[in-house]
Amino acid sequence: MGKLWAVIKREYIERVRTKWFIIATVFGPLMFAALMIVPAWLTLKTKSAADISSTVIIDATSTGIGARVSEAMRGFGGGPERAPEVRVVPPSELTAAESLATAEVMREAKSGYLVLDQQTTAGESARYAGRHASSLTAMETVREAVRSTVLGYRLEAEGVSADRSRELTTGRLAFRTERITDDGRGGSGAVSAFFGLGIAFLLYMSIILYGQNILRGVIEEKTTRVAEVVVSSVRPETLLAGKVLGVGAVGLTQQLVWVATVVTFLTYRVPIFKLFGIPAPPFQIPGVSPVDGLLLLLFFVLGFVFYAALFAAVGAMVNSDQEAQQAAQPVMLMLVAAAIFIQPVTFNPTGGLATAMSWLPFSSPIIMPLRLSIINVPTTELVGSLVVLLLSTLLVVWLAARIYRVGLLMYGKRPTLKELGHWIRYS
Template sequence: MRKFWIVFSHTYLSRVKTKGYIISSAIFLLIICGIFYIPDIIERFTGEGEEPVVAVIDETENQQLYEALSSGAEDYQPILFDGNEDEAKQAVENEEYEGLLVLNQSEQNLPEAVFYGMQLTNSTSDDMEAQLQQIKVAQAASQAGVDEAAMQEIYAPVSFERQSLDKEAKTEEELAGSYGLVYILVFALYISVITYGMMIATDITNEKSSRVMEILISSSSPVSQMFAKILAIGMMGLTQLALIAVAVYVMVQIRGQELSGGFFDFIGIANASPVTLTFALIFFILGYFLYAIICAGLGSVVSRMEDVQQLVSPIIFLVMGAFFLAMYGLNAPDSTIIVVASYIPFFTPMIMFLRIGMLGVPSWEIALSIAILVATILLIAWISAKVYRGGVLMYGKGGSFNQLKEALKLSGNIKNKSK
């Protein structure tokens, strides 16, 4: 056991002291701080808060359209331009105005408009078009003899309320807050599994290629080394997550009063559920161990760094498949394929977590999926230990799954000789 902890501490400390780990952790912390200051950053660079000014030339009688437009303008400021169209267009090119709006009336005495701007994609023109549409509807209704009260009744939104009969189902407010949070945590789980899984495989292969492995296996058992490395790199990942969690907590305390609305409502930080975060941690740990154990076994049968990617790539594709399935599940969390996939061990960490975050999943379903996942991890750990025992002694060109059979045979021979 002492040798296990020696390998564990050496792997952990050597990893967390590397420049790459320190720099990546610092980048993550800066990103977290940046996320909490996104509204301020957007306002600083876009000048949000200053209403764009639009030049208006109204060719209608008594400039009635301009008056109607000015009375309802909220996100922009229309200014009646004293000049012709060419002068107004030149003023727009000189950035004196956001754009130019030329108002007129059709043969049916309904509003018509042409907007001139530097670019066709302009949010201000969209706002003006929407307001002119309302003015057109009001004028058309007036010409048809429909009074304003009747029009308001026609366009009033229908009363439509959703109520769930399942007591465990989430409310609309909870779903709105969970959507973005689940998306971010699923993406973080996807990146973490790939990153740390590949790290284990490359670490083992690097030790073999540098012949350090020969020294290690003479001082401690290969299986002990494998699980020490898996645990050490997993702890390194949890250390990074802990730093991020502390940064989020600190920023919530600093910016807590400014987190409501817009971006923060979408990602769910303002109303993050402790249950959702707890299951995120549980499935992160289980998902990590599942894929890390597989990668450790695969990394042990190759001795060249260029062969690692070839052997581990099917596992990466499997993780990517789970991620893309989770992205589909965000819009259909109760679909049959999502429910079935949540019980498939290789998909469970992401898909079951998705269902927990988006739906009211019964406790027995959660317990069953975790039990299947844990049983699969134990089975794969038993197989990977056998592969690792023989794989660390194999050298030469590798990169195919035939090496797994050879590693199992070599592991059996070693076990028989030890008896």
């Protein structure tokens, strides 16, 4: 026990001290903050850049709604005083007016033109052509202006007073989604998907980074031949266990720092966003129940041990980093296969694919936490997946320990599958 502790301590301290660990631990949250702030800031910039007030409104409806649309578009870009110019034309001259406007847009006198005709007042369609056609925010503003104006016009046509119709048509509808779990309400749907994706990605990154870290550690022990001194004092199994636990603890430490800073960042996002002059996005930190937290931890630990043991076995089989790249490919492939399914599972967390990936031990540590944070996974599935993962992890550790024991002191040619079988049998 004391020896295992000594190995864990060495693996942990030697890694936590490195520059890379410190850089990654500090820069991870900074990256996250940048990911939150930069898009918000960019959106703000885009909004002011998309000057829709220099749009020409070509009104061929002979109802005068062009002026009302222009009013509704006032204030978006180019200052509150500027509203788009309205050109009322008879329907027969519409084509000519459009050609003129196109020419104006081409020499940048105008940014675009909006066509309102009979189909618009009928509530069917309107057309925009111009420089901002691909700007989502600009188009959303134009669309909303036309839609509410047309709606108001049609209400008035039905006899509703102008004031009343304005009252009825203004006001954006905010759309919130909320997830209902067994315990009641559990935060917004989008937030938990975001959270789930974050967790899955974090697990995937940790396993890749720290699994490879173990791989390199084993190769270092082999190439420097320090392994021989170490295994003359502790059993190779103890060394393997200490390595996996020590490096796992490093990964967990990093994640805790990351999660803690991200949570702090989100909690104080209003003052932080204010510093950049951006309104803070509405965001609710998802509440994780202790049971869910425990399950996430369990999946991470088992998944990490599963992959770490495999990486250690690969490390014991090879003699150099170059060889390791090739030998680690099957392990990496399993991991990448699991990661490829993150997106489809997020979109359809109850589908057949999601269920299947939750049963397979190589993908369940990544897919299951993802599903857990989006939906309520049936208990039978949850327990089954955990049991399968646990048993496979035990099997993998047992196999890896045997390969490790023999491979650690073998130099030279990489073993073939048949030789690997020998190793497993005679250690």
